[in-house]
Amino acid sequence: xxxxxxxxxxxxxxxxxxxxxxxxxxxxxxxxxxxxxxxxxxxxxxxxxxxxxxxxxxxxxxxxxxxxxxxxxxxxxxxxxxxxxxxxxxxxxxxxxxxxxxxxxxxxxxxxxxxxxxxxxxxxxxxxxxxxxxxxxxxxxxxxxxxxxxxxxxxxxxxxxxxxxxxxxxxxxxxxxxxxxxxxxxxxxxxxxxxxxxxxxxxxxxxxxxxxxxxxxxxxxxxxxxxxxxxxxxxxxxxxxxxxxxxxxxxxxxxxxxxxxxxxxxxxxxxxxxxxxxxxxxxxxxxxxxxxxx
Amino acid sequence: xxxxxxxxxxxxxxxxxxxxxxxxxxxxxxxxxxxxxxxxxxxxxxxxxxxxxxxxxxxxxxxxxxxxxxxxxxxxxxxxxxxxxxxxxxxxxxxxxxxxxxxxxxxxxxxxxxxxxxxxxxxxxxxxxxxxxxxxxxxxxxxxxxxxxxxxxxxxxxxxxxxxxxxxxxxxxxxxxxxxxxxxxxxxxxxxxxxxxxxxxxxxxxxxxxxxxxxxxxxxxxxxxxxxxxxxxxxxxxxxxxxxxxxxxxxxxxxxxxx
Numbered sequence: 001x002x003x004x005x006x007x008x009x010x011x012x013x014x015x016x017x018x019x020x021x022x023x024x025x026x027x028x029x030x031x032x033x034x035x036x037x038x039x040x041x042x043x044x045x046x047x048x049x050x051x052x053x054x055x056x057x058x059x060x061x062x063x064x065x066x067x068x069x070x071x072x073x074x075x076x077x078x079x080x081x082x083x084x085x086x087x088x089x090x091x092x093x094x095x096x097x098x099x100x101x102x103x104x105x106x107x108x109x110x111x112x113x114x115x116x117x118x119x120x121x122x123x124x125x126x127x128x129x130x131x132x133x134x135x136x137x138x139x140x141x142x143x144x145x146x147x148x149x150x151x152x153x154x155x156x157x158x159x160x161x162x163x164x165x166x167x168x169x170x171x172x173x174x175x176x177x178x179x180x181x182x183x184x185x186x187x188x189x190x191x192x193x194x195x196x197x198x199x200x201x202x203x204x205x206x207x208x209x210x211x212x213x214x215x216x217x218x219x220x221x222x223x224x225x226x227x228x229x230x231x232x233x234x235x236x237x238x239x240x241x242x243x244x245x246x247x248x249x250x251x252x253x254x255x256x257x258x259x260x261x262x263x264x265x266x267x268x269x270x271x272x273x274x275x276x277x278x279x280x281x282x283x284x285x286x287x288x289x290x291x292x293x294x
Numbered sequence: 295x296x297x298x299x300x301x302x303x304x305x306x307x308x309x310x311x312x313x314x315x316x317x318x319x320x321x322x323x324x325x326x327x328x329x330x331x332x333x334x335x336x337x338x339x340x341x342x343x344x345x346x347x348x349x350x351x352x353x354x355x356x357x358x359x360x361x362x363x364x365x366x367x368x369x370x371x372x373x374x375x376x377x378x379x380x381x382x383x384x385x386x387x388x389x390x391x392x393x394x395x396x397x398x399x400x401x402x403x404x405x406x407x408x409x410x411x412x413x414x415x416x417x418x419x420x421x422x423x424x425x426x427x428x429x430x431x432x433x434x435x436x437x438x439x440x441x442x443x444x445x446x447x448x449x450x451x452x453x454x455x456x457x458x459x460x461x462x463x464x465x466x467x468x469x470x471x472x473x474x475x476x477x478x479x480x481x482x483x484x485x486x487x488x489x490x491x492x493x494x495x496x497x498x499x500x501x502x503x504x505x506x507x508x509x510x511x512x513x514x515x516x517x518x519x520x521x522x523x524x525x526x527x528x529x530x531x532x533x534x535x536x537x538x539x540x541x542x543x544x545x546x547x548x549x550x551x552x553x
Contacts, residue, residue, distance in 0.1 A: 019437070020423075187387075189361060190359055190361065191402060
């Protein structure tokens, strides 16, 4: 019976902290920031150099005439010229604005639909598999319908971008909520988190890694849909990156075409890297990052 | 004890079960997990529930914690009391630091930021983890994680602690330390503890009273007071003698299912 406080402490504090220190020893990593950055960077630089070298070799081999496949130097010069001029930046601004508007809207739709489907069993039975079906639909196949509905307009592009991205994001949310460990939910409920608080304190943070994965995949889909849209829906007054690709092909300006492609690739890579960094930061906090830091 | 501790004195910590029954499933597939369990735990008592697999130990704790609803009978934990529950796994939130985890119940109860900081520091001192507040759960050992979980549960300021094999996954040395720690905190804070284990020695080491549950369905078949003065040692002859007797009863019960 808990009649009185125990007179003696059977175990010293030193013994407890000594055991703690022994058990968590050897977890600190002794690598510097510079060496980590170098280790992550050099394989990428080497691969890039190799790709450019291969390209140059193909050009030197004379497989195609230089007006259809120019060498890296010619394209590099064109890219520098484009960077100094207004045309590329105008196109980039137009394209990124469309990407941002389409993506933000997709995120809103995806999160809402995903949460609703994860929460309500009837909705899941009704549209759960439809979301996956939508995801498998190649976005370019939506364009004929989009053009019939909205004509050759920004709206047609927007429509296809959202249809491309929102299902991936919704699926990420559904997966995330489904795989929240039941034990954490029970713990949360016991700690007093009910209703909305349970979502705020337990479900949402536990589902975050899967949601970020869905957001990343959604971005990839929306970027592809946008490029397809800009190639098809040309001539609506603005010179987007996709429109510049079309024009450069019509003008047989291969250096312009290739330098535009490089810009599109770089934008895709940068955004992907941002998602990768977010994903990695989350996994590090969750403690699911392996020792090698991958 | 420091003055910041605010275990409510109004809440008594009494737990009363009257003919509690729990059935899982329906019709032919229905399984009777608990069959008419009646139990009175007085405030400040440390009760260990012992039983083989399938005796409904965990089910019983879930019912008392209010995470599940009984099929029959009554459970009374006192007006406004929300018993704290601990599991074999720490169930800490991996996205929060140690401090953040302990803070969750305080946030949910609406304490001010200053009050929360003070309480978190006090609770971490109580479990000897004052220097680890900024760590994340995955950076700690299993025993340390369980102490964080204990601090988080204590942050509920509840007089009733329900523990579901909380030390089952720990090595013997760590478990010994945690027994001492739990005993000290239980005694300091005058808690009522309902502790589930399949380790009979652990039960004899900790309990004021050991209750043996039968398997399929779970019924109380034996109960004994542990009249050994504290502090106790798990390897003392008195504890061993009590453990031996409970083990005998447990073997008889398990053997009943072999025929």
